[in-house]
């Protein structure tokens with residue numbers, strides 16, 4: 001590990017980073033079959049943080065075999081729902097006991113402020129597992145009265161069983177590495193599936209630490225396998241694997257399409273949580289003391305690296321200047337720096353690739369006539385920092401308005417009425433989230449109904465809870481994460497019909 005100031009880092013984290021990290025297959029920590037490792041970087045310096053075993057097709061094969069055996073033969077299927085729930089709860093306790101370590105790992109590997117990882121990522125992950133632990137004992141079928149017309153006089157007892165889908169492949173992104181692992185693993189474990197998890201190559205560390213706690217909690221071997229590696233190799237092999245029953249993916253819409261194609265071979269079930277370009281609509285009757293900071297955090301939280309970021313800010317024309325001024329002032333005040341600095345409010349973007357992508361969008365916006373009311377540039381020459389940016393003078397046809405930037409860049413545009421804004425807000429291939437800011441409750445709920453979005457926030461933004469389903473309309477995805485709805489992704493229904 002290079003020049004990170006070691007004084008302030010939790011010593012348990014330092015020792016975790018020292019040795020190349022292995023992958024978890026069948027309850028054992030093993031090297032890649034190829035013996036290869038890949039580096040993960042500290043995005044605030046661009047320097048190598050740790051080496052990680054590089055999984056590929058052969059490792060995915062071993063992991064799927066192990067998950068298959070654990071599903072078909074292992075003690076997992078014979079455990080009672082209550083025993084499964086207790087293990088999941090124990091994992092949540094362990095995460096909380098190791099909160100500091102996880103917060104450091106997330107901050108170092110992803111770049112996010114340590115303070116945010118401590119307050120949000122890690123507690124939300126623990127909470128998600130607890131919520132799902134409760135569901136393990138509540139996955140029920142129904143009894144169904146029949147009226148079969150062609151067997152007059154016959155009586156039947158009919159009911160449904162909700163059974164786990166089997167071996168699940170889970171591919172997750174780098175923006176909330178631990179939390180995305182929790183969103184995926186929690187419901188799979190609650191329903192009794194077994195898993196092969198592939199973390200993002202940019203941020204594999206917290207998932208690997210989580211794997212250690214999964215072993216410590218006492219999950220039977222093979223129930224959770226964790227194979228770090230690149231998307232085009234390990235990820236593609238998992239998505240295409242003939243012995244995987246279901247693939248759950250969070251990431252870009254572009255890769256989502258590849259997953260759908262890869263899944264076609266054995267017609268495995270697919271759930272997708274994909275991109276967004278979410279409209280955030282501020283009416284002139286909104287409480288500006290809440291709406292302006294809300295709009296700023298709606299885009300700048302997690303450096304804009306949120307699929308649901310409020311990246312299209314629509315402002316009623318009478319208050320346009322005031323809101324833009326307020327959001328731009330917030331942007332300029334944000335302290336950008338290393339995630340480990342307690343004063344930092346925004347860290348670096350996750351990778352050089354991401355920095356180049358965001359800067360490319362900024363150039364494209366400027367070349368098409370956009371102006372920056374705040375920010376607009378890369379920041380510094382070390383690490384992957386970019387200024388929190390507010391773009392004005394944008395039009396609907398610009399790339400910066402239509403496409404997901406996945407960085408701290410918001411486009412602000414005026415509108416003149418509720419009737420006008422609904423079609424404009426919905427005029428996008430994505431449909432993940434939307435925000436509305438108004439004091440008029442009827443208008444708020446009417447608008448909520450008209451948005452083509454899986455989540456609508458009213459007078460708030462980026463509010464997540466393990467109980468609240470999350471997912472996309474249109475090209476933002478298939479299926480829902482969290483809430484009881486996610487259990488549908490991991491169960492299948494068997495109808496049983498008995499003549500009595």
Ligand code: ADP
Pocket residue numbers: 171172173174198199200201229230231232234235236237239250251252253255256258259
């Ligand atoms: P981003 O563009 O934001 O990095 P991606 O959609 O590329 O997001 O990545 C999200 C996850 O998908 C990561 O774990 C990545 O390794 C994986 N991935 C990327 N390409 C593929 C692919 N062709 N098949 C399967 N998984 C992939």
